[in-house]
Amino acid sequence: MTERRSPARSDGTAVRRGVPAGxxxxxxxxxxxxxxxxxxxxxxxxxxxxxxxxxxLQHDRGVVALAGDRVIGVAGYRLGGRALTGGGAGDVxxxxxPLRGLPxxxxxxxxxxxxxxxxxxxxxxxxxxAHRGRGVGGLLLAEITAVAAExxxxxxxxxxxxxxxxxRALYERHGFTTHRTEQTPYLRRLxxxxxxxxxxxxxxxxxxxxxxxxx
Numbered sequence: 431m432t433e434r435r436s437p438a439r440s441d442g443t444a445v446r447r448g449v450p451a452g453x454x455x456x457x458x459x460x461x462x463x464x465x466x467x468x469x470x471x472x473x474x475x476x477x478x479x480x481x482x483x484x485x486x487l488q489h490d491r492g493v494v495a496l497a498g499d500r501v502i503g504v505a506g507y508r509l510g511g512r513a514l515t516g517g518g519a520g521d522v523x524x525x526x527x528p529l530r531g532l533p534x535x536x537x538x539x540x541x542x543x544x545x546x547x548x549x550x551x552x553x554x555x556x557x558x559x560a561h562r563g564r565g566v567g568g569l570l571l572a573e574i575t576a577v578a579a580e581x582x583x584x585x586x587x588x589x590x591x592x593x594x595x596x597x598r599a600l601y602e603r604h605g606f607t608t609h610r611t612e613q614t615p616y617l618r619r620l621x622x623x624x625x626x627x628x629x630x631x632x633x634x635x636x637x638x639x640x641x642x643x644x645x
Contacts, residue, residue, distance in 0.1 A: 458484035464556035472537040486517035505570040591623035
């Protein structure tokens with residue numbers, strides 16, 4: 431896979447497409463920090479959940495932010511039938527066993543988001559706590575937008591839960607608008623949230639035209 435990396439900002443932060451080899455554990459840790467409460471019913475205990483995510487990453491379905499060679503942020507997306515967080519039913523059953531694995535598959539099915547025609551689905555964005563508030567999330571979103579544009583998508587879709595207003599504010603600043611909100615009170619005790627808002631951002635003619643370089 432050809433690496434596409436943006437020029438570094440003045441603070442040394444750069445964005446590239448694809449999860450760098452050797453950073454799987456780091457990306458899994460960031461994902462678990464951001465989404466562990468939601469993923470726990472399916473992938474607990476945490477150390478096993480992180481290991482499962484790391485082992486089944488689809489490297490070419492992610493965009494990462496780097497400070498030097500260290501991953502400080504990651505955004506995953508689903509396109510062409512594959513997402514950053516991989517692993518099928520057989521992998522879950524192999525990792526957790528048939529008895530414990532089957533109910534976990536039912537939980538994981540709640541997270542499935544199949545893109546419509548002409549749609550890229552974002553399946554998560556996570557930024558290291560020490561680097562939040564510095565525009566890293568915006569850099570990742572801009573690169574995801576460029577990916578969508580280059581694949582001929584007409585829009586990006588994502589879901590944000592009601593307990594994450596900071597993420598929703600970030601998405602709104604970057605052109606996402608609310609499409610619908612689904613009340614999910616049955617998930618509050620299990621996963622800690624009671625509503626999911628689906629947001630859309632249309633792809634415009636100017637998206638994906640920023641300067642990049644190939645390494």
